[in-house]
Amino acid sequence: xxxxxxxxxxxxxxxxxxxxxxxxxxxxxxxxxxxxxxxxxxxxxxxxxxxxxxxxxxxxxxxxxxxxxxxxxxxxxxxxxxxxxxxxxx
Numbered sequence: 001x002x003x004x005x006x007x008x009x010x011x012x013x014x015x016x017x018x019x020x021x022x023x024x025x026x027x028x029x030x031x032x033x034x035x036x037x038x039x040x041x042x043x044x045x046x047x048x049x050x051x052x053x054x055x056x057x058x059x060x061x062x063x064x065x066x067x068x069x070x071x072x073x074x075x076x077x078x079x080x081x082x083x084x085x086x087x088x089x090x
Contacts, residue, residue: 043081
């Protein structure tokens with residue numbers, strides 16, 4: 001909704017999406033969840049490992065490097081974060 005608010009009224013988008021306007025505005029002011037903050041911190045570490053490897057490591061090797069460093073995260077979570085970072089890599 002945020003990206004389209006210049007083109008469409010919030011009230012119309014909220015009605016079409018089945019959410020309340022008040023709920024949308026409450027969601028905007030809500031702080032990030034603990035999971036979102038954890039993902040952001042993990043993505044910073046993933047970017048560091050990826051850059052150290054001269055941007056050649058994929059999710060399995062990044063996972064192995066983090067595990068060797070004592071961190072325990074799922075390989076699929078790391079892959080999801082790397083995919084979400086875009087085509088330019090983490």
